[in-house]
Amino acid sequence: MSQPLTADQERLLAAIVALEAGRTFDGNEPALNHGLISQLIGIEGEPGDGPWQVRLVARDAPRIALSDGPLLGRYWVGVDRQGEIVVRVRDGLLVSMEYAWSGAEPTGWPEPGDIVTD
Numbered sequence: 001m002s003q004p005l006t007a008d009q010e011r012l013l014a015a016i017v018a019l020e021a022g023r024t025f026d027g028n029e030p031a032l033n034h035g036l037i038s039q040l041i042g043i044e045g046e047p048g049d050g051p052w053q054v055r056l057v058a059r060d061a062p063r064i065a066l067s068d069g070p071l072l073g074r075y076w077v078g079v080d081r082q083g084e085i086v087v088r089v090r091d092g093l094l095v096s097m098e099y100a101w102s103g104a105e106p107t108g109w110p111e112p113g114d115i116v117t118d
Helices: 007-021 030-038
Strands: 044-047 053-057 075-077 083-090 093-101 115-117
Touching: 007 030, 007 083, 007 093, 007 115
Parallel strands: none
Antiparallel strands: 044 053, 053 093, 075 083, 075 115, 083 093
């Protein structure tokens, strides 16, 4: 059963989506950006395979023309890249967010301001 994302998950996902929507690459169209951002409205989550993975449930959202798999950007935690946030798309919808790390297990989702990109 899906439920609202935690405040930390919601802020982080919104930051990642905003960074992705701001990227420029061949074929990045305004409709894609609006579609990606619109999926955040009412998005919910379900427990993933571990404590640092959440399945995303975007209801009544427009599908976007992105290939299945992770978003195109790399979203690192900290300038020292102590971890990475991976957001995946399937069938044009956001479907999961995962925190992969190196070293000690994190104690919480990172703050949006801690995210750096290539």
